[in-house]
Amino acid sequence: xxxxxxxxxxxxxxxxxxxxxxxxxxxxxxxxxxxxxxxxxxxxxxxxxxxxxxxxxxxxxxxxxxxxxxxxxxxxxxxxxxxxxxxxxxxxxxxxxxxxxxxxxxxxxx
Amino acid sequence: xxxxxxxxxxxxxxxxxxxxxxxxxxxxxxxxxxxxxxxxxxxxxxxxxxxxxxxxxxxxxxxxxxxxxxxxxxxxxxxxxxxxxxxxxxxxxxxxxxxxxxxxxxxxxxxxx
Numbered sequence: 001x002x003x004x005x006x007x008x009x010x011x012x013x014x015x016x017x018x019x020x021x022x023x024x025x026x027x028x029x030x031x032x033x034x035x036x037x038x039x040x041x042x043x044x045x046x047x048x049x050x051x052x053x054x055x056x057x058x059x060x061x062x063x064x065x066x067x068x069x070x071x072x073x074x075x076x077x078x079x080x081x082x083x084x085x086x087x088x089x090x091x092x093x094x095x096x097x098x099x100x101x102x103x104x105x106x107x108x109x110x
Numbered sequence: 111x112x113x114x115x116x117x118x119x120x121x122x123x124x125x126x127x128x129x130x131x132x133x134x135x136x137x138x139x140x141x142x143x144x145x146x147x148x149x150x151x152x153x154x155x156x157x158x159x160x161x162x163x164x165x166x167x168x169x170x171x172x173x174x175x176x177x178x179x180x181x182x183x184x185x186x187x188x189x190x191x192x193x194x195x196x197x198x199x200x201x202x203x204x205x206x207x208x209x210x211x212x213x214x215x216x217x218x219x220x221x222x223x
Contacts, residue, residue: 032210034211042216043201043214043215043216043217044153044201044214045214046211046212046213049211087152087153096158096160096166097143097155097158097166098212099155100145100152100153100155101152102151102152103152
């Protein structure tokens with residue numbers, strides 16, 4: 001299993017839709033997980049941190065399944081401004097760095 | 111507060127020239143990272159500094175790449191004898207400690223002609 005693996009998409013959804021992305025990881029000892037958002041030609045920006053079973057912030061919910069080693073990101077009531085690439089991030093085996101997935105592209109249309 | 115800053119924002123250089131890219135991390139952050147992102151690709155880890163410890167250079171693609179971090183703050187990434195395949199956006203990030211949330215600078219877009 002790759003360290004961090006994501007479905008590249010693209011996910012094309014209409015405004016108002018609910019969309020979910022999954023990410024699998026290989027380091028079973030990981031304790032912290034992150035979702036970043038990257039807009040076209042911009043730097044990645046932290047969207048959400050996950051230290052326990054999950055986290056919720058407004059329309060965004062991240063859930064962690066340690067047994068299956070995957071993290072999900074759920075976006076409710078999608079907005080046009082949610083269009084971006086979403087990066088799943090997990091610490092490496094040594095805990096010395098964060099490993100970034102290649103990202104899942106979301107396109108929200110009106 | 112001030113975020114991570116990088117300079118220059120864009121750099122065009124001729125093949126074979128050396129370039130220096132600068133990163134100024136968030137004040138108080140002990141960890142500093144350099145990444146490279148080619149067009150349409152994911153982030154490629156280059157090097158990691160943590161406090162006064164020896165840097166983790168495991169991601170540097172060749173010995174033409176080197177980086178320094180002076181005084182535990184500002185970092186410089188140097189690419190010697192640039193090649194066209196070095197063209198990419200070079201991103202710097204800092205964090206409070208290793209494996210914590212990282213905050214990115216806007217990047218330096220390097221084009222080697």
